[in-house]
Amino acid sequence: MMPQSATANILTVLDTDFKGIIEEWLGTQVKEGVKRSDLFSDAESRNQNRELLKAFSKGIREGVAGEDFDLDDDKWDDLRAVLADVSRERVNRGVTPTEMATFVLALKTPLFKRLEALADSDHSMLLRDVMLVTRLVDAFAIYTNEIFINEREQIIDRQRQEMLELSTPVVELWDRVLTLPLIGTLDSARAQEVMENLLQTILERQAEVVIMDITGVGTVDTQVAQHLLRAAAAVRLMGAECIISGISPMIAQTMVQLGIDVGTVSTRSSIRTALSDALLTVGYVIKKTEAQ
Amino acid sequence: MPLPSYAKFDESDLGAQVLLSQHRLKTSGDAVTARQAVARYMKENGASALSVTRFATAVSEIVRNAINHAGGGEFSIYVDRRRKTLTVVCWDNGPGIADVDLALSDGYTSGGGLGRGLGGAKRLAGRFEIRTAVNAGTSVLMSVNL
Ligand SMILES: Nc1ncnc2c1ncn2[C@@H]1O[C@H](COP(=O)(O)OP(=O)(O)OP(=O)(O)O)[C@@H](O)[C@H]1O
Ligand SMILES: [Mg+2]
Numbered sequence: 001m002m003p004q005s006a007t008a009n010i011l012t013v014l015d016t017d018f019k020g021i022i023e024e025w026l027g028t029q030v031k032e033g034v035k036r037s038d039l040f041s042d043a044e045s046r047n048q049n050r051e052l053l054k055a056f057s058k059g060i061r062e063g064v065a066g067e068d069f070d071l072d073d074d075k076w077d078d079l080r081a082v083l084a085d086v087s088r089e090r091v092n093r094g095v096t097p098t099e100m101a102t103f104v105l106a107l108k109t110p111l112f113k114r115l116e117a118l119a120d121s122d123h124s125m126l127l128r129d130v131m132l133v134t135r136l137v138d139a140f141a142i143y144t145n146e147i148f149i150n151e152r153e154q155i156i157d158r159q160r161q162e163m164l165e166l167s168t169p170v171v172e173l174w175d176r177v178l179t180l181p182l183i184g185t186l187d188s189a190r191a192q193e194v195m196e197n198l199l200q201t202i203l204e205r206q207a208e209v210v211i212m213d214i215t216g217v218g219t220v221d222t223q224v225a226q227h228l229l230r231a232a233a234a235v236r237l238m239g240a241e242c243i244i245s246g247i248s249p250m251i252a253q254t255m256v257q258l259g260i261d262v263g264t265v266s267t268r269s270s271i272r273t274a275l276s277d278a279l280l281t282v283g284y285v286i287k288k289t290e291a292q
Numbered sequence: 293m294p295l296p297s298y299a300k301f302d303e304s305d306l307g308a309q310v311l312l313s314q315h316r317l318k319t320s321g322d323a324v325t326a327r328q329a330v331a332r333y334m335k336e337n338g339a340s341a342l343s344v345t346r347f348a349t350a351v352s353e354i355v356r357n358a359i360n361h362a363g364g365g366e367f368s369i370y371v372d373r374r375r376k377t378l379t380v381v382c383w384d385n386g387p388g389i390a391d392v393d394l395a396l397s398d399g400y401t402s403g404g405g406l407g408r409g410l411g412g413a414k415r416l417a418g419r420f421e422i423r424t425a426v427n428a429g430t431s432v433l434m435s436v437n438l
Contacts, residue, residue, distance in 0.1 A: 160321050187320040219327060219345070221352040222406045250345040257346065258353075258412035259398045 003125070006132040007064045013114040014057045022049050024110035034102045039093040048086050053107075055079040056140060067132055071143045079140070080147070087148045091155055100148045104141040108133065168194045170201040176208040177278045179271070183216035191227035195234060202238050209278040210235050213271045215246030225260045232265045241281060242266070245274035301381050301423065301433045309370035309379060317384070318364040323355045326367045330380060337375055337438045347378075347436040350416035353409035354382045354432045360403065362386020362430060371438075377418075379435040388426045 004012070014021065026049055029035035035045060055078035063075030071079070090100060111133050119126035168190075171179050180198055202210065212231065217224065228244060235242040245268040247255075252269075255262075268274040276286050303309070312333055315326045331348045339347075351367075358365035365384030371377070389395045396414060401407030414420040417434035424430040 157321070160324070185320075185324050187324075189320075218331075219349050219352055221349050221356070222409045222412060223352075223356060226406050250342045253342065254346050254349045254416065257415045258349070259408045259415075260406065 006067060006129045007060060009115060009118055009125075009129045010111070010133055010136075011057065011061055013111060013118060014053070014060070017114060018053065018057075021107075021110045021114070022046065022053055024113075025049055025053070025107050028106035028109050029103055032102050032106055034099045034106065036093070036095060036099065039090075039095065048089075051082045052079070052086060055082045056107075056136075060136065064132075064136075067135075069136065069139070071139050080143070083144055083147050084151070087144065087151045091148060091151045097145055097148055097152075101141050101145050104144050105137060107140075108137050111137070168197070170198055172201075172205055172207075173211075173275065174279060174282065174284065176206060176282045177211070177275075178202065178205060178207045178209070179211040179213060179275075181213045181216065181271075184218075186217060186224045186227050188223070188227070191231070195227075195231050198231065199234060199238060202235065202240055207240050209241045209243065209281050211243045211245055211271060211274045211278055213246045213274070214244060214251075215248075215271065217246075220247075220251050220255055220260075222258055222260065225255065225258070229262065229265065241278075243268055243274045243278060245269070245271045300383055300429070300431045301421070305433065306370055306379060306381075307372070309372055312369045312371055314369075315367040316364070317355055317358050317367050317382070320356075320359065322364075323352060323359055326355045327352045330369060330378070333369060333371065333378060334436070334438065337371070337378070339378075339436070339438050343436060346416045347434075350413040350420075350434055351380060351382075353413040353416075354434070357409055357432075358382050358384040358386070358430070360405075365429075375438060377435045377437050379419075379433065381431065381433050383429065383431045385429040388428050388430055389422075389424045390426050392422060392424060 059076040232242040362384035419435040
């Protein structure tokens with residue numbers, strides 16, 4: 001047999017037994033415990049492995065010059081595209097970065113075995129081929145990790161955005177009593193939206209008391225405090241009374257250290273006391289029934 | 293333009309510390325992420341709820357300052373080898389603070405805030421150090437016992 005380049009040998013191996021390599025790759029993934037059969041069906045796994053290996057072969061065929069390659073090169077576009085899809089899917093289903101990297105690295109064994117058979121005891125050739133495969137698969141794994149982490153950050157970012165945009169409903173608890181249950185982070189954009197919504201509802205419902213409940217706000221820093229105090233001032237300008245409820249002892253202490261002065265805004269530790277005070281203001285009392 | 297070293301804390305200011313995580317500060321969402329990371333590490337290491345609330349609020353103040361007054365920066369969280377203290381460093385390459393005492397005083401703001409963030413952070417954190425110079429950025433180091 002004519003001596004072939006390492007690239008040619010690897011391609012020979014891939015072309016001769018493409019299906020066999022996929023099956024063994026899947027098998028190694030099972031052994032390594034990274035084939036998540038709880039998350040992916042066999043058909044899904046097989047398909048993803050096949051598409052990845054196809055794109056990997058194409059990259060080797062077109063994107064390896066001598067023994068040099070660069071996965072950022074456009075010759076590797078296909079692999080990057082398939083990886084992006086596979087990673088997105090895996091991130092969404094809760095696969096970890098370690099599992100993902102091990103999954104790619106599991107491709108080495110089936111390739112090594114076939115190169116060994118091909119080399120037929122020409123050890124220096126085998127070593128050369130194994131070294132190139134190792135570099136290729138390692139680069140593949142590192143690249144996968146980058147894409148995977150990138151994908152994960154995007155998802156986290158999107159979720160964060162969604163959380164921030166959670167609309168804050170203004171709830172009419174009773175005639176002329178409104179409550180605004182604030183949750184999460186109150187950044188400037190959201191504070192503005194919440195305030196507009198609140199003032200509009202005060203007008204529509206002829207509200208006399210507004211309870212802003214911050215039980216669900218984890219951190220009250222100077223910015224959040226400023227938004228709350230501004231909202232309270234606006235509520236009062238519209239002729240309604242404003243009560244801020246849900247100030248935990250920890251938040252109260254922290255606000256004192258920050259030197260935040262709530263001035264004349266009424267505050268209550270719980271929404272419960274705020275509610276009974278609010279009802280009193282509009283002329284109602286909460287009373288226990290006789291039968292109890 | 294490289295930053296003069298006096299405006300940035302480095303490893304020698306910290307002693308032997310493990311860098312737990314580093315965060316880019318650019319958007320208000322980044323401030324939330326940084327604050328939440330600190331809160332998570334503190335809880336994992338058994339800090340009390342009060343201590344978490346206080347320190348996370350201090351962190352919120354200094355990272356928001358970097359974002360609002362300096363256009364962004366970088367935030368790092370360190371823990372000492374025996375996990376006794378958590379240290380954070382917030383660094384930016386912004387305009388710096390000409391008069392630190394004035395900036396620390398309650399009610400001073402250059403931009404329509406309450407002007408209580410910096411002084412408040414100093415009162416809330418166990419250790420608080422600030423390094424800054426005009427046009428050389430601002431760096432704040434804070435730590436809390438775990
Ligand atoms: N990283 C920084 N870079 C430049 N200037 C800063 C920085 N941090 C604080 N300052 C200056 O110090 C002043 C006081 O900061 P402080 O955090 O106390 O108040 P604030 O940010 O204006 O309002 P808030 O009470 O909402 O935090 C700021 O207005 C600003 O001029
Ligand atoms: Mg501030």
